[in-house]
Every structure is written in structure tokens, then in C-alpha cells.
Amino acid sequence: MTSASPRDTELDVVGLGNALVDVIAPTTEAFLDEHGLHKGSMSLVDTDQAQRLYDAMGQAVEVSGGSAANTLAGIASFGGRAGFIGRVRDDQLGAVFAHDIRAAGVAFPIPPASEGLPTGRCLVAVTPDAQRTMSTLLGAAAQLGPEDVDEDLVAGAAICYLEGYLFEQPAARAAFDKAAAVAHGAGRKVALTLSDSFCVERSPDGFRDLVERTVDVLFGNEDELRALYATTSTEEALEHAQRWCDLIVVTRGAAGSTVVSGANRHDVAAAPVDRVVDTTGAGDLFAAGFLHGLTSGRDLPVCARLGSMAAAEVISHLGARPESSLAEIAGSVLD
């Protein structure tokens, strides 16, 4: 991973993802049943469905979200250099998203669209067990295309990080291809998060093709990896993925994580958490810590520990972005 050294780059990580504002409300288990929601998953909804769900939800809190955007905000909180590529409209939620990602210290050079769909939002139902179930109205986020891929931004970043949720949009697939080509052309690495097993199951061939053609660093949980190779065995899925990716990072919730790099395998415990309030952003922040470690030249087990630590911070409060400085929390891990 010498090309991931920060010395010859403008940024550590540039990410392509959905620009979304999260609308978070506590709900009951019955709410999920009534609305046919599968706990822990992300579903795309249309405007009418979103309105029905929102009408039925209790008082909510709005906070900027988006999976890759959360990861980049986490990298910035560690002191890393991050940039984001995603689409918002020139509306109130778009202004909220743009403000928050810039306030987090992430470069976001994409101007808001002056026409088209409104800024996307993600209705997050948090059940008493702290699980999050997401219903996403993509809006402007779904209109990300290759024309939004700033080539200099991508070429100047050690790692180009792709958000799997975006992969269902044909224009975004073209944006992924362009970004990956620019990154590899500049000697950079391409990373992908599989995002959601249902998402992978809807396009397993497309995801495998993307992984096998362009992905150097693959992030996923066990369900997502198994969905990618249509198998019930995580180990079998890992064997497949290893043939194509330099590095595979498997998150296992409370059981920690596994990092596979060629013949080397590291199993790393999860960081302790006093009280899990809302698991939204756990995977996003794990990726933040891991990528920050990687672009700072840390050993793989240290990268995984940084990931666990960042995930532990984000699940201890409502919302998917860190509330405390990850750089400060990281001190104990890195010393």
C-alpha cells in the first residue's frame, strides 16, 4: 500500500456517496411490522411512501448523514484529509448537508443543483434495542453522475472510497467507473463498502463485476459478503473475494472484525461500549477509523482497532457522525 502514503497526495480519502440528511426518531417494534420494514436494513422509498412513514413517525431530529459522508466526517475527526462527491439541491436540507460536511472539515466542492429533485433524506427508525431501520428517499442524491466526478480531487487522494448504496443508480455506476479509472490511473487505491446485504442481493452480478474489476479494499459485514457470492459460508465468500482484492475488511458487530490480506488474517475484538444508544453509522465509522489508519501507514490490526474505536463512539449517541474528537480518543490506541 505504498501509494496510500499521505506524502504525495492532496487528500487521504475521497468518497462518492449519497448526500442525505437523516431524520431520526425512536419507534416501536410494532411500527416496523405495520410498515413492512425489515429491521436493520435500508429500503429505498418513493415520495408517497416517505410521506406516509414520516407522518406516522414521532418527533424527529434531523442530522446530516449518508454512509460515505459519515465515513469522511469520521476521517476528518481523526485529523485525516477527506473530500466528498455527492449531490444535493439548493434547498434547506441541501444547505444543512453542505454546512455540516464542511463544518466537519471535509472538502465538498460540488455546488448544489439548481433544478431536479429535492435533497435526499433517510428516515431512520430506532427501535428500543438501538437497531436502526432506514427508509431512504434519494432525491437529488440519486442524480449523481460521471460529470460530478472531479478528476483532480480523485487523482489527488490516496484512496477513492465508493458507497455501495449508490450502486443501484445507473448514472452512479458510471460515476464509480470513472472515479475508479482516474484513481488507478494516478496510482491510487479503490475501496468499496458493500453497504447492505439486500442491496447486494438486488445486483449480485453487478457488485461482483465491480469488485473483481476495480476494488482493492473491500468493506462488508458477513451478510453482505455472503450475499456477494451467494453462499451461506463467510469463509467461502472470503476465499472468492481474496482472489480479487488486496484487502478485505469484515465487520462482525459486537464480535469485532476480521482483516484478510493475502495469506494474512487478523481477528480483532470490538471496542467496549458502556451503553449502545443508536447503531446508525457503526459500519461507516469503522471504515473511517480503518481508512485513517491505512492512510497513516499503520499496521492492519491497528487500523481495525481504530475502526472499532470510532464505531464505539458513534453508537453511544443518536446520529451517525462523531460528537467527540476521534483524534483525541485515538491517542490511547496509537501510543
Add this chain to the structure above:
Amino acid sequence: MTSASPRDTELDVVGLGNALVDVIAPTTEAFLDEHGLHKGSMSLVDTDQAQRLYDAMGQAVEVSGGSAANTLAGIASFGGRAGFIGRVRDDQLGAVFAHDIRAAGVAFPIPPASEGLPTGRCLVAVTPDAQRTMSTLLGAAAQLGPEDVDEDLVAGAAICYLEGYLFEQPAARAAFDKAAAVAHGAGRKVALTLSDSFCVERSPDGFRDLVERTVDVLFGNEDELRALYATTSTEEALEHAQRWCDLIVVTRGAAGSTVVSGANRHDVAAAPVDRVVDTTGAGDLFAAGFLHGLTSGRDLPVCARLGSMAAAEVISHLGARPESSLAEIAGSVLD
């Protein structure tokens, strides 16, 4: 206060107030100095000032706010019947405000405006000492006028509650006069919160005139009462106000509250709080508990204890509306 009995009313309390979405961010003391903000106060800002402040603020959380709206949400959380009169635009923040107040169980029959200023917002800077300093861009909220006062709603509520912050707007003053006339015509009571000492200092004559003409129940902290009668003595201000109001409720922060009704005076201790996170909404929720007690026929010291309890809940977390059922928490006070 026999007219405040719930038996012959549709609602316990109807409130007129600013319909605002709070934009809450943790800030430093230096941030207040740099931007000339007076800690603990509310200032009105124009669009440019609001943009400058917002650009300088860190990552924020958006939650519905507005002083009287918070009070009404609190009353509903106690199980009381509340209605709100205030103005939003038909934009994204307006939809957030309307959703949240209805989801809280408060009647909000005013349709969003299809033209005019965008929905108002309140930038809330929370310093490490948990104090909130507010910069409000009123937007559509400032356009509330007498035409928005639903006479049936007001006539059917035991108490009509007026938010002092609104008083700087001439059209809102006319709305206050109309609402007070309707309430008194129906044999109801009129309550007012003085809201902010700077606000009172900008129009002391107007506020005194309002209090002396129409207010039965007056809420304020010591600074606000002293500003009302341009005196340095809270006792002297109380003596003045007593000549005009049936009931005066003085909040004193950690020192509790004082209720004056004719010759009777009750000093009530504050409810204990483990950890004060954000004082936004403390006064609003005190008023909620007090008004709920009053409209349920409770004795004045019990009303004050319900107020303290609701204030204690809201200052233990970020945001100005209750996160726990106040009806459940109230059990111990009322039994």
C-alpha cells in the same frame, strides 16, 4: 381559576408563538465573543447575519423549537390538550416543524404559507457550561397576524398563552390583542411569558401595557420582571405586577421558582438534575408543567413542582422538547 377547568373546554392551552426549527451546535465561549453574542440571550438576526453565524458554527442538529411550541409539546407530553398558532412556509423546515408539533400531539390547524419568507430558524450556540445563546432568523414566523388567530380554537381553550418573543412584531401584537379579546370574551384566562429581558427592555412600555390590560397569568425570570418595571428589585417588580395579574410565576433557575397569587406566595425548590447538558427550553418546559397543573386543578405549589420536573427533563439532553413521557415522570409528583 374555575374557567380553567378542563370540563367545559376543547383544549387546556392554546399558544401563539414563533414557529421555528432550532439549529443546535456546541460552541466555545470565544465563538460568542467573536460574533458579539450575549450569553443566554436571544437576538434577532437578518439573513446575512444568520448565514455568517451558520457558516462559522460546527456540525449541527436540527430539532423543532419555538418557545410556546415547546411549552405546548410539553403539555401534550403530560397528557394535556394543546393547540398551536404560528406560521411556517411550505418548505422543508416548515414540514419538519409541522410534523414534529403534530407528532407531539399538539393541534396545529394553520396551513403553511405558500408565499413570503421561508420558515424561521433559531441558531442555538451551546457553550460548555450548557448555556444556550440564540440568534433567530424569524422568517415566516414574524408574519403571524390577527388573520391567523382561529377564534374557535382560542375560545375553546382554558388558557390562551402568548409568547413574549413575538411581541416585537406589530402584526403579532395585533394577533395578541385579538386572541386575548376572544379568550376573555369566552371566559378564559390569558397567560404571557416575558421570554427574554433584552426583548422586554426593547419595548418596556408596550409589554407593561399588554400585562396591565390583558394578562391574568404572568411568567418570567427575575431579569425579565425587573426589566418590565425598570427596577433592580425583583420584589418591587412583583408588587407592581400583582396589581394587574391574578398569578405571577417567577423562575429562578437552580434556585427554583416563586408563585405569587394575591396575598399568597409559594417558594418551590428546583427538581434535581444529574447532569445539565443544554438549558435550551428550561423556561418553556417549566411553563408546560405549571400550566398543565393549573388546567388539571392542582394547587399552586404542585403546579410549580410539575414545572420544575419538566424543566429538569429538558435540560438533561440536547434540544428543547421532552424526550421522555412527562406524564410518566409526573406520577411521583402527583401521587
